[in-house]
Amino acid sequence: MAPGDAVGREGPPAEDFYSDLAERLRDAHRRANALPEGVRIPAIRRLLTVTEAVKRDPVRASERLDRMLEELPPAPESPPTR
Numbered sequence: 647m648a649p650g651d652a653v654g655r656e657g658p659p660a661e662d663f664y665s666d667l668a669e670r671l672r673d674a675h676r677r678a679n680a681l682p683e684g685v686r687i688p689a690i691r692r693l694l695t696v697t698e699a700v701k702r703d704p705v706r707a708s709e710r711l712d713r714m715l716e717e718l719p720p721a722p723e724s725p726p727t728r
Contacts, residue, residue, distance in 0.1 A: 663704070663708075664704070667700065667704065667707075667708055667711070670708075670711055670712075670715065671693075671696075671697060671700075671711065673715070673721065674693055674696075674711060674714060674715055674718065675690075675693060676721045677715075677718040677719065677720070677721045678690050678693055678718060680719075680721060681718075681719075689714075689718065692714065693714065696710050696711050696714060
């Protein structure tokens, strides 16, 4: 994909789309890591499947990520220490 190409028919330029997607993936990982262990492991597995799906269908993976972000609690101010 050349810089400035649209993702999908009427999507944002590819560079903006992928930058936004990467930031949302980082946010989802931070939020998933802050969950209690019994919930964290399945959430991270689900997040990894979304991350893998980005390679095949980034638009659909972005939609899945949006649904997952709605389900995750907000990130804490300071990340947990382990």
